Amino acid sequence: MSPIEPPVLEIRDLTVDFLSDGQPVRAVDGIGFRVHRGETLCILGESGSGKSVSASTVLDILDRPPADIVSGTVLLGGRDLASLPDAERRALNGARVAMIFQDPLVHLNPVYTIGWQIAEVFRAHDICGDREARTRTIELLHRVGIPEPETRVDRYPHEFSGGQRQRIMIAMAIALEPMLLIADEPTTALDVSVQAQILDLLRDLQREFGMALVLITHDLEVASAMADRVIVMRRGRIVEEGAAREVFTDPKDAYTKQLMNALPASGAPRRAGVDAGRETLLEVRDLTKTYHLSRGFLKAASATKAVDGVSFTLRRGETLGIVGESGSGKSSIARMLLRLNEPSSGEALFRGEDIFAMDEPALLKLRRKVQMVFQDPYGSMNPRMSVHAIVSEPWRIHRDILPKAAWNERVRELLDLVGLKPEWAERYPHQFSGGQRQRIAIARALASDPELIVCDEAVSALDVSVQAQVIDLLADLRDRLGLSYVFITHDLPVVRNFADRILVMQNGKVVEDNDTAELFAAPKAAYTRALLAATPHPKWSV
16 A cells, blocks of 8 residues: 555544434534555444444435534545535445445345346446446356356345345445445344355455455454454444454453453353253253245145254253254244244153143143243334333233232332333333343243243344343343243354353254353364354454
């Protein structure tokens, strides 16, 4: 890089407000940074920190109103974007700067083929005719790793997997070989192995085109593996900036230190469960779930085994992690354990009694002792019910648990137990953050005095520090109350310091059942080794 070459992107004193109920709310507060050719700058921050708003300003894609750019200068290759005519500024989008987003399905038009949509980039910039645009599109699909691009160019977005759709978005972004690529949470919704493939692709393309890459993420492991420099944002401000090695190994700001402490430590001792090794609480035998799919009037129906002969045991006070990628069958197991779905065959014995043979009265009693915490707490709560009504809901169903006169005090006790203020009982779900709503869901699960809690991706939608707080809470409740957990996740590092044992699932089958420490030290299955290898690894020891 020449000493006189201007930064690819320079932002100076950027301030952005959003109107909320007629009042301005500051989303970005006087930030500034630079990124140079060939450099990867990671903007780290949790939800609401302002990182995505800052990036959207570069492409001028903020809706105004409600957004209001109060002040600031955005320079692209040394040129002030605000001083350019609208047509010239729009022409820079795609040609000089491009962006990929978290959810490609939202940004791909379902009624057009992916080939038509990629070729639209060439048409919009008047680069070439339709025939050459199609040829270039096929070349791009091949470059980003879409198999059989000559035929799949004419398919629609819904015919591709999530990882393939993200590759299509990347193809669209690099079509004109921009000097700056902004990637806003590009791997958040992807399984770990697909995430690794997308990150590798971004690295390769950056080297090939000499692009600057601005990677926006809340995932510290992704940032530690990718970044040359790091910016940490909180509440619209930059609280720390520096070389990635320095930020990750010797953070200066208190908030940055808090984030780094939330990163799962590879060498940390596993939290041992209470009473692990005592009597068996749950025994699952040869559990199978087959879905029969209709193919239409002239086509034969097909059968898919979502769960295929799964067996395991869970002891009192033990935490069993079930890990697998999308479609592995792990969530199907969770729903069958609660009888939300019926199995095709197999048994699940809770304290020796088969869950699947229970009649309605017996099933009602089971659900007192087996509770579930879902991935999306907001979706599992009635938004019109107060926290008090949500937490006390089990007592309306199981009337013998607690007399109504004691409900108020017990709700306050449960909120305090999960780290929420008791006086918040009269608030409603929309008044809480995602992590706080998950704590409310845990309080509701505890209200029936369960012995087993099934957590289905219970922390996957949370920011890293909130994720760590919820895991700590679950571990503390296990130790204090003697709870057992079936903890389902696609993220191996999350369960490393929480689970006693881990089942690894692939295509409906258990490919490994191992003690947690042994699984990480010497995994037996090739698929487990592949999952561990796909987990982002920092360039240095964090």
